[in-house]
Amino acid sequence: MTGLVILAVFTVLAVIGSWISPYDPSALSAATMSPPSAQHWLGTTNLGQDILSQILVGTRGVMIVGLAAGIIATALAVIIGVTAGFIGGVGDELLSALSNIFLVIPALPLIIIIAGQLPSSGELTVAFVISITGWAWGSRILRAQTLSLRRRDFVEAARANGESLWRIVMFEILPNLTAIIASSFVGTVTFAILSEITLAFIGVTSISDWNWGTILFWAQSNQALARGAWWWFVPAGLCIALLGMALSLINFGIDEFVNPRLRNTGQNARTMRRRGIRARIGFTPVAVPAQPAPLAQPAAPAQPAGPGRKDEA
Amino acid sequence: MTFLARRIGFYLVTAWAAVTLNFFIPRMMPGNPVDALINRYQGQMSSDAIASLNVLFGMDDTSSTFQQYLHYWSLLFHGDLGLSFTFFPTPVGGIITQSLPWTIGLVGLSTILSFVIGTLIGTAIGWRRGTWADSILPITTFFSAVPYFWLGLLAIMLFGVVWQVLPASGGYDGGLVPTFSGEFIGSVLQHGLLPAATIVISSVAGWILGMRNMMVTVSSEDYVTVAQAKGLSERRVMFGYAARNAILPQVSGFALSLGFIVSGTLVMEMVFSYPGIGYVLYQAVSAKDYPLMQGVFLIITLSVLVANMLADLIYALLDPRTRQEG
Numbered sequence: 001m002t003g004l005v006i007l008a009v010f011t012v013l014a015v016i017g018s019w020i021s022p023y024d025p026s027a028l029s030a031a032t033m034s035p036p037s038a039q040h041w042l043g044t045t046n047l048g049q050d051i052l053s054q055i056l057v058g059t060r061g062v063m064i065v066g067l068a069a070g071i072i073a074t075a076l077a078v079i080i081g082v083t084a085g086f087i088g089g090v091g092d093e094l095l096s097a098l099s100n101i102f103l104v105i106p107a108l109p110l111i112i113i114i115a116g117q118l119p120s121s122g123e124l125t126v127a128f129v130i131s132i133t134g135w136a137w138g139s140r141i142l143r144a145q146t147l148s149l150r151r152r153d154f155v156e157a158a159r160a161n162g163e164s165l166w167r168i169v170m171f172e173i174l175p176n177l178t179a180i181i182a183s184s185f186v187g188t189v190t191f192a193i194l195s196e197i198t199l200a201f202i203g204v205t206s207i208s209d210w211n212w213g214t215i216l217f218w219a220q221s222n223q224a225l226a227r228g229a230w231w232w233f234v235p236a237g238l239c240i241a242l243l244g245m246a247l248s249l250i251n252f253g254i255d256e257f258v259n260p261r262l263r264n265t266g267q268n269a270r271t272m273r274r275r276g277i278r279a280r281i282g283f284t285p286v287a288v289p290a291q292p293a294p295l296a297q298p299a300a301p302a303q304p305a306g307p308g309r310k311d312e313a
Numbered sequence: 314m315t316f317l318a319r320r321i322g323f324y325l326v327t328a329w330a331a332v333t334l335n336f337f338i339p340r341m342m343p344g345n346p347v348d349a350l351i352n353r354y355q356g357q358m359s360s361d362a363i364a365s366l367n368v369l370f371g372m373d374d375t376s377s378t379f380q381q382y383l384h385y386w387s388l389l390f391h392g393d394l395g396l397s398f399t400f401f402p403t404p405v406g407g408i409i410t411q412s413l414p415w416t417i418g419l420v421g422l423s424t425i426l427s428f429v430i431g432t433l434i435g436t437a438i439g440w441r442r443g444t445w446a447d448s449i450l451p452i453t454t455f456f457s458a459v460p461y462f463w464l465g466l467l468a469i470m471l472f473g474v475v476w477q478v479l480p481a482s483g484g485y486d487g488g489l490v491p492t493f494s495g496e497f498i499g500s501v502l503q504h505g506l507l508p509a510a511t512i513v514i515s516s517v518a519g520w521i522l523g524m525r526n527m528m529v530t531v532s533s534e535d536y537v538t539v540a541q542a543k544g545l546s547e548r549r550v551m552f553g554y555a556a557r558n559a560i561l562p563q564v565s566g567f568a569l570s571l572g573f574i575v576s577g578t579l580v581m582e583m584v585f586s587y588p589g590i591g592y593v594l595y596q597a598v599s600a601k602d603y604p605l606m607q608g609v610f611l612i613i614t615l616s617v618l619v620a621n622m623l624a625d626l627i628y629a630l631l632d633p634r635t636r637q638e639g
Contacts, residue, residue: 101327105334106617108579109594109610116598116606117339194460198580201462204598216463220584225470233470237463245455252454 003249010243013056014063021053025210036231043231046222054215055235061211062193062243065127069192073131074185077138082177084139085146086169096143102136111195115204126205130192138184145180149173183254190247197240212236320625324618331614335607336385340378394611395604405608408593413612416582416589419505421571423512428567430513431520435563436556438521439528450525453518461515465584468511479507508585516570523566527559534558561631568624 022041023029029048036043042052084095114129149155150173158168174181199205200213201220215236219225224232388395394405438449456464472479480503531537532555540554579591586592590609597605 097323097326100323101330104324104327104618104621105331106613109613110334112579112594112598113335113606113610114338116601117603197460198462202580202583202595202598216466220466225466225474228470228474230470233463233466237460237466240463241455241459244459248454 003246003253006242006246007250010059010239010246011063013059015060017056017059021050021056023050023053025049025054025057033227033229035229042235043229045218045232046224046227046229051215051232051235054210055212055239058210058212058215058236059239061123061209062196062213065123065130065196065211066189066193068124068127069131069134069196070185070189072128073135073188073192074138074181076131076135077142077184077188078174078177078181080135081139081142082146082169082173085143086150086173088150092143096140099136099139099143102133103140105133107133107191108195108198111199112202112204115199123209126196126199127192130195131188134188134191134195138181138188141180141184142177145177146173149176179254179257183251186247186251186254190244190251193240193243193247212240316629317626320622324622328615328618331618332386332389332611333382335611335614336382339603339607389611394608405605408605409590409608409612412588412590412593415587416591419509419587419589420512420581423509424516424567424570426509427513427517428520428563428570431517432524432560432563434517435521435524436528436551436559439525439559440532440551440555442525442529442532450522453521456515456518459515461511462580462584464515465508465511465581468507469584472507480504504587508581508587512581520563520566524559524563527562528555531555531559561628564631565624565628568620568627571620571623 026049029044029050032044032048033046034040034044034048040050040052042050042055044050045054080095080099084092084099110133111129115126118125118129155168155172158172163172196205197211197213197216200211201216203217203221205213216233219229219233219236392406394409396404434449438447537550537554540550545553579594581587582589582591583595590612594606594609594613596602597609
């Protein structure tokens with residue numbers, strides 16, 4: 001929940017950031033290296049650029065790359081993973097070998113090498129390079145799940161009914177993969193954002209596009225550290241951390257949805273103690289109330305009847 | 314045995330793919346990097362260097378791409394990664410062998426440290442689920458979301474600039490000559506403290522979380538209940554039954570992270586200007602030193618492959634069930 005709110009705030013900022021930013025992020029001014037003040041809420045750089053404006057304008061670049069890379073990589077993962085799991089045989093062997101290779105080859109150095117040799121790396125190019133290296137994990141999980149779905153009764157039934165392959169995949173398999181696809185999408189977005197910011201910070205990608213990594217790049221290259229200009233790099237880093245945390249909170253949410261055992265572990269310590277449940281061993285206090293007390297509140301919400309779980313009734 | 318053979322076959326294929334990628338990436342890029350570089354160095358390049366460039370980029374018009382590819386392989390087998398431009402005329406291989414020990418020493422130690430600490434904390438939190446211990450989780454979430462290099466910047470700012478207690482960059486004091494003297498080792502330790510601490514802080518969260526979730530899953534298994542019912546001591550059940558089984562994925566994760574010792578902390582070395590392999594890659598990228606870039610990439614990939622292979626072997630030893638799947 002918190003995760004969604006933070007994500008929403010950043011999404012709004014990405015859209016309106018460049019309108020509400022008080023200054024042009026690249027415009028120079030006389031106030032150089034000034035700490036936060038009424039004119040410049042987050043202070044200025046050594047050239048007098050307004051840092052708040054840089055962060056606001058930079059949000060868009062971060063979000064675009066994250067989203068674009070997330071979409072491309074997830075699409076690749078779904079196509080390759082589900083195909084591999086569904087067709088089986090030699091095709092499966094080849095496709096899983098391909099995704100295993102991409103899984104093993106270290107992503108960040110590969111991205112650095114490719115982006116470092118491209119003459120100009122715009123935002124979409126970066127997103128593309130990141131997604132090429134980032135699809136393999138999702139594809140592997142999707143393949144495993146498809147393999148287990150392929151032989152379930154409802155798929156067999158659809159097959160016996162003579163439904164087309166395309167229809168089976170679209171309407172029987174994919175709906176059951178929604179949670180996994182969502183989780184791998186969120187994971188890829190996190191990975192993409194961190195990679196993009198790291199690339200910008202190293203200075204591999206275009207340093208004239210504003211994003212949070214570029215801000216940190218300039219801060220680092222202009223000795224913001226040695227000059228004690230904390231306002232130059234602390235806000236951008238906090239934004240990254242907040243966004244990353246929001247995304248991983250969302251992913252925890254999805255995880256708990258998929259694996260109910262992990263659910264309600266933190267929030268109701270007191271409830272459990274009051275009802276005399278020791279959480280140590282066995283008996284994960286997830287679904288069942290301790291005694292059949294008709295009026296007592298259930299300890300946990302009932303199993304959500306989402307589309308992701310209809311096969312496990 | 315077939316399991317082993319399959320895995321080894323897979324890693325051979327992957328190594329081949331990595332080398333081939335390394336060969337084709339510069340060739341797929343638009344423009345002619347060789348001319349650009351020769352222009353930049355304005356005749357200061359020896360004919361040796363130009364020749365090695367031509368082989369590297371396939372600008373050698375007399376031979377086909379396939380012949381170049383074979384030639385590239387034969388160079389690799391002789392351990393020849395070409396000459397670096399930035400440190401001309403040092404061979405790339407030499408630069409890499411100089412920087413590797415720094416990376417392996419520093420990152421290796423801190424990886425082991427964070428694995429041990431993280432697994433212990435994770436065991437404790439997972440066992441006492443539903444108590445105050447769970448409140449550690451949000452903090453770990455925060456630290457796993459913070460980009461590593463930013464944590465490093467903060468650490469440099471606080472310890473290096475504001476309080477000035479620890480050196481902020483480099484692997485040892487510039488005035489010292491690398492020898493096995495007490496003074497030199499002390500300086501190395503002093504310079505390594507800050508990078509190591511930030512690595513541990515940023516990576517320990519992952520270990521805690523993984524171990525905790527496995528403990529939660531394992532502790533509801535029947536054999537844990539049985540052990541508890543037998544009246545074994547709490548400690549014994551926790552370590553001997555629950556943690557012992559929960560640690561399996563951790564161990565294979567640890568073997569994997571050995572691979573990231575070389576690759577995963579590129580950014581750390583860039584932030585701290587630590588003289589390891591990541592810093593070399595950083596210098597190579599900023600100087601557009603293609604041979605060095607590719608050599609580093611190759612070494613990183615190969616070390617990840619070896620670590621993965623180790624991870625597979627360890628896992629197969631620990632958990633016989635995995636051996637069947639292949």
